Amino acid sequence: MLNSLRSLLMPDQIRLIRSYLILLAVSGLSEAGTTLLLIPVTQSLMTHAYGRLESWMIVLTIAVVMTCLLRYWQTMRGLGLSVTVLRTVQSRLGQHMVRLPLGWFTREVSGQVSRCATYGAMGLASALSHLLPALLSDIAVPLLTSGAMMLLDWRLGIVALGGAIGVLAANSRISKSIIRGEAPSHEATVTLNNRVIEFARCQATLRAFCHESAAYKPLTQALEAKNKAGQSLLATTFPKVLISGLSVQLVFALLVGVGLYLTLSGGLGVPRLMAFLVLATRFSGGLAMLGARMGVLGMIRREIERIAAIMNEPTLPEASHRKNLTAPGAISFRSVDFGFHYGDAILHDVTFDVPQGSVTGLIGPSGAGKSTLLKLMMRFYDPAKGQILINGVDLRELPADQLMDQIALVSQDVFLFAGSIEENIRIGNPDASEETWRHAARLARVDALVAQRRHGWATQVGEGGCQLSGGERQRVALARALLKDAPILLLDEASSALDALNVAAFQDVVRQLRGKTTIVMITHQLETVMHADYLLTIEAGRIVERGTPADCLTSRGYFDRFCHERRQALGWRLTG
Incomplete structure (x- = not known):
């Protein structure tokens, strides 16, 4: 996605995004680390070690406060950066379009430009401020939690890590499939936008030559095509998202089953089991939303690529220096x-x-x-x-x-x-x-x-x-x-x-x-x-x-x- 953004943003803004991504990673790791502190807290509580519990609760409180402050800083930076990026993308898109040869505008580009300037640009801004923070958190927490489970019991850690990697791989494939299925819906939306603009501009002609009760066929056909494309996208997406959610629940059930088996067989104490169940709940919660968010991120990446495609349209070569004109009007x-x-x-x-x-x-x-x-x-x-x-x-x-x-x-x-x-x-x-x-x-x-x-x-x-x-x-x-x-x-x-x-x-x-x-x-x-x-x-x-x-x-x-x-x-x- 950063490669496409290079053609849309200024170099200093790309650097800001890179530093923001680092901040997101630190924030996600901080959140995951705070979650891991639940292990000693739970074990201290279950073993009645209240002295250690008090110390760990102080550490947990400090960690929660620091994580909240870090998340607040990251959120405010994300909102400011998203507004800057939104303005820049829309401004540069407009500046580029006025330098394109007029022949480019002879094609049906109104709907495409309208979608890119609104939905695409807003999607990019939303991804920076909301989607990416949640996505990085959803990835960091399960992976670090899997490592923590390895400390509780290597068998639990292997099951958790294998489950996390399997769900991530499945979600990646599902995301690519959703993106491929989104292309017809995008084309139908662009066509519909063009027909709506046409319908609004040509009312005089339509009223003169169309019966009052008759619908405007191209617009009706575009609406039907958009509905069919939307239904097709939903029909292909919903089962995959459902499978993604079921796979997360399956991994969670497997973790709980393995944990109970190890406890009943004497291989895992009850305090560690309780700590493990707390981690397993947080582990599955992060994975549950991962599939949907990766799909949305993939669609936003496609919108960014469409904006970049417009920005890569060749403009007429232009001289950089003004000339001394000796024959005005000739x-x-x-x-x-x-x-x-x-x-x-x-x-x-x-x-x-x-x-x-x-x-x-x-x-x-x-x-x-x-x-x-x-x-x-x-x-x-x-x-x-x-x-x-x-x-x-x-x-x-x-x-x-x-x-x-x-x-x-x-x-x-x-x-x-x-x-x-x-x-x-x-x-x-x-x-x-x-x-x-x-x-x-x-x-x-x-x-x-x-x-x-x-x-x-x-x-x-x-x-x-x-x-x-x-x-x-x-x-x-x-x-x-x-x-x-x-x-x-x-x-x-x-x-x-x-x-x-x-x-x-x-x-x-x-x-x-x-x-x-x-x-x-x-x-x-x-x-x-x-x-x-x-x-x-x-x-x-x-x-x-x-x-x-x-x-x-x-x-x-x-x-x-x-x-x-x-x-x-x-x-x-x-x-x-």
Whole structure:
């Protein structure tokens, strides 16, 4: 388990865990040693040696007090260490995830991450503060007790030691079996988490296309699979835990039987028998819980390994030193090839330049690779071949924070954080003055939206911006991007949800930023396209047209067809 923890914790925290484990071992040995003091106490009592009994009771009392103080110290250290480890694991997990390539998030990882960040991290914290102390005590007490029984009678000691080793070996096998059986239950839980998240996010679609009385099949199937996996785990685990408990009772019965036989045959005195029975009771008590605790520890170890697997996911290589950028806003692609999967290329030999302060439109059919180009500019992925230069520097040579300082994004799928409209705008630049952020809001026409709300700028947008319409979310997102005042502004269908009046305002923003900010926009609106300085037409992952809108019209290619279709659409009339 420590090997997996090395990838999750800091070196000084690993050292703290090692010292804590030593403290646990000392505490367990102290508890076991205190138990052994019951031998002379019991013998003194049975032989009426009250003088020795008084001395041994004083020693026992001191030992109990010291053990309690040691256990209190160990418990407090364990609680403090578990809180530190919990915070560290969750913090490092979050820090690592923001450095993973976006492609990693295209898989169904929400349920896995949610389980690791909650159940897995909490399990690790609980293991340090509660499970490991009890487990070490359960191991130390039976082993030391077996050694003490050897002093009473070597035959009893051999039976006890053999029984302890046999139960430990059986519990180890049972623990491994439980861990193997837990894997299907884990997978079913992760799938169920994903389906629950999906069910909560897609209520509008579900209500529009599903009958009110009909259940959401994927969620129902995930629930049934989880129930079956849980029942299967219980069916396979319960008999093994029961066998573990019965084996402990069998060893205890064997010890008592051997002790009584030796006493009746004259080989063991009654005082020693009584001392032996006290030890046998404590011996079996420690073994009884060992099997269950080893199984739980094994499952927690698997959760730690799952967290470590996420932490071992390769991140995009990142430069360590900031660069001197000489051409703010300039973008260049040099023979770029890219595909999400090996051998499945989306972009082919893409080469173009976006001049500083220009407005460049990206057009092309769906699936041509337009959004992929923007994601490559933000280094959500690295190209398979070629170079992407921002401000004259290869993206791979820029630290992530310096690259993000250069770019602002407004996407088609706008995400707003739960909070007020003002708070969502100020994310673009938390240190901006009130005059500055209000100016950005006016440019994006958010002030008109706020004027219609009773709570004004304090209006809550809801989770993901659910309290606002699509067009309202886009206006807030545009204001957020404008407030960032980055040299490059990427617009991915940023006006798709806007009405005609707000589209006109959006075009006005583009005109005001021309010459100051480099704008790269994906749009299917003819009026917006015609305001671009340059156009890049993409088909099947290749640049097929480039130049001014007028130049692209003369090529009689995709852009000419695009304009022709849009003009025809403008002439549509509803008749009745």
